[in-house]
Amino acid sequence: SYRKGGYHAVRIADQFAGGRYIAQRKLGWGQFSTVWLAYDTSTSAYVALKIQKSAAQFVQAALHEIDVLSSLSDGADMNSKCVVKLIDNFKHTGPNGQHLCMVLEFLGDTLLRLIKYNRYKGLPMDKVREICKCILIGLDYLHREHGVIHTDLKPENVLLVSTIDPSKDPVRSGLAPILERPEGSVNGGVTSLIEKKLKRRARRAVAKISGRNNSIGGEMEAPKSERNIDGIDVRCKVVDFGNACWADKPFAEEIQTRQYRAPEVILQAGYSFSVDMWSFACIAFELATGDMLFTPKVGQGFSEDEDHLALMMELLGKIPRKIATAGAKSKDFFDRHGDLKRIRRLKFWPLNKLLIDRYKFSESDANEFSEFLLPLLDFAPEKRPTAQQCLQHPWLLGIESTANEMRNESNVEKVDVGMSNLKIKVGK
Ligand code: ADP
Ligand code: MG
Secondary structure (H helix, E strand, C coil), rough: CCCCCCCCCCCCEECCCCCCCEEEEEEEECCCEEEEEHHHHHCCEEEEEEEEEEHHHHHHHHHHHHHHHHHHHHCCCHHHHCCCEEEEEEEEEEECCCEEEEEEEHHHCCCHHHHHCCCCCCCCHHHHHHHHHHHHHHHHHHHHHHHHCCCCCCHHEEEEECCCCCCCCCCCCCCCCCCCCCCCCCCHHHHHHHHHHHHHHHHHHHHCCCCCCCCCCCCCCCCCCHHCCCCCCEEEEEECCCCCCCCHHHHHHHCCHHHHHHHHHHHHCCCCCCHHHHHHHHHHHHHHHCCCCCCCCEEECCCCHHHHHHHHHHHHCCCHHHCCCCCHHHHECCCCCECCCCCCCCCCHHHHHHHHHHCCHHHHHHHCCCCHHHHCCCCCCCHHHHHHCCCCCHHHCCCHHHHHHHHHHHHHCCCCCCCCCCCCCCCC
């Protein structure tokens, strides 16, 4: 992808925006962009630099993302909003073309990484609650104050906020930024050693300042003892507004990443804010169990969409006929009685039973968590609670918290169910 129209190749200490930003280390990447930790020489702070691919459609997407993010960041105190803040944007010309760049506040690891560090066993329920609360505050801000639908909510697009705030004070965090490349450190020989050294130093810097004592793979693997998040006040923010839209101007029919996609999107029956609430419920389940809620697959004689609908019904009961048959694509999947055409036998396994049987939740934990999640997974989009309503839910307010904490002790020891075996066999 590092070719014309694609990603811009960045090396440590590369300069951007006339020397204002200096690249320190790669933080992540997505379909559209690479994201780098950069040092902002004009404010002496660390920032995240999102460098978009250069082809026309990516430029368009970036312009749109800048548009949405500036309207979200405009005049608001973004610290309390649980949505990433846009600091600056500019164009950067490189060998692969012209790239739009966004300067964002620097955040920590994605929720996906957090789930990985916990070896896909799920987080303690009090952490799940804290994270859920943050995401809901973010969604409430988007939905109610800006009329924006995120449309791609998933663990990769929710980032942790570090507990110390390194972006404000790199000096106090004990790390000097990398400002220059040593002379001649381009390729090979001694210079590549310097390169390696620089990279290692930069990586250590990120680990330290992102408050991350944990990382997947490579040299960054932290000792097990440091990998738990007990006692940390977990906060997070929603990122990646490349696909976000204003509810009164939806522009894409197929939205959301497969596993987090709402039924009305599969059926093409129109959508609104409540698609984010569906994805949110999927994320909450994944945080608590380590497994994705739905992992549909193509099978013999049925499509991924059909498997997805079948999995939803096995967990949540049959889709009411009126809803099942109301979408532009309904006829592809359902007969006129509202039964799936190609998957005839469903194996019902209600959520609270799943939590107890597979994830060894106590009965009361399972029931409380299900009571929180099930309304969000209503097949009728307009019946799903809003983010604002969700924030009032007793499960989040931590009523009976002592009792819950005692129960959670027993939650830590969960059966290792691996990554993707939540799939419930569908009879043909
Ligand atoms: P894309 O639109 O290409 O998916 P994202 O905005 O999702 O781009 O960013 C890609 C990845 O870069 C994220 O999953 C995350 O790992 C990292 N990232 C994005 N924004 C930040 C940020 N503000 N601070 C730290 N890392 C970030
Ligand atoms: Mg992304």
